[in-house]
Amino acid sequence: MLRWIGAIILVATPAFAGDALTGPVKVLDGDTLELQGRLVDLYGIDAPEAEQVCAMADESRYRCGQKAAAALRERIGTTSVSCLPQGGATQDRLTAVCHLGETDLSAWMVVHGHAIALRDGMGGYLAKQTHAWGRRVGLWAGVFDEPASWRRARLRAEPATGVKP
Template identity: 45%
Template sequence: MRQVSGAFGLLFTVLWLVGSALAAEPISGRASVTDGDTLVIRNTKIRLHGIDAPESAQVCQDAAGKDYRCGQKAALALADKIGEATVSCEPRDTDRYGRTVAVCQMGSENLNAWMVSEGHAIAYRRYSEDYVQAEGAARTRKRGIWAGTFEPPSDWRRARRANGVETRPAMPKSLETAPAEAAPGGCKIKGNINAKGAKIYHEPGSRDYERTRINEAKGERRFCSAEEAERAGWRATGGR
């Protein structure tokens, strides 16, 4: 009986090790951005390890003391950085919302570190000290949120929870988009991705402008000019 138990124990250990190795396989592919520290690759929700970006609805103050949507700005910065590139994420853990916590690379560049060094996120010291140095450099250079004033994202979430508002839903948030009449910075051109994957932009007054809705979780976004849209790879819609 001891030999049988030992054999089963060995088999269990081998299977556990194989399962762990498979679970740690990198997740690679085209990524869509849901907020400044969350990606989706092939339906896998990924939380960037060791960093904390402002929430989509969070407002910060710039150097002049003017309010701006720092959470939305962080998400757009990450989306612009990635573009159409392939992203590879190395899993580290799973969070309480079921998301894979990972370090993500675009080529040889660490996207977690890039977000912190550009001032679009802070080091999440509660879970890691990996990006404390990058945060210090961003603070010194007054990059991103460090150019003005902001509330640490974890404090902002805590205050919202105290008021009965959930800030980290189990499903990842899509980027919040203001209606056309309140488009951020007056950028009213809508960059839409159709069912065939074609990137098309709609200018105010064009045929489908009013009924076009932006889903930034799919990579759709607004532009301030037709030239900006075309540089980013979008083409003009057909009719007016």
């Protein structure tokens, strides 16, 4: 009887808990992919949002979120990506280390200045960010709000959409 219960639990356990997902992806933004119908957040990084605007050193403005997504889209092309979930997965969304061949896509985004490393230091991306900052590439070539700060400011600025009595 216990064997049957164990077998039922194994069958009922979602496969997303730690299994790698591989296949073609759709780039949704600079740190989010769609793979096999699921949203995949690239592990250890945060990229500007699609609507986010940044400034170059000469003060010219550009849509850094769109640029980050375009860079990731161009890097991946039509090649299959392999993503290994890092915990915290739900039925529809997960955080994963994703590779294009041998290339860690999170590291690639940080090295090229299209995303920032999360401060928890996971994945070794902070050292790569320091290198990108030193070379003044991507976001580091100008001035930008950290994506999380930009999102918070945008939420505070949006008016409430409550129902009037």
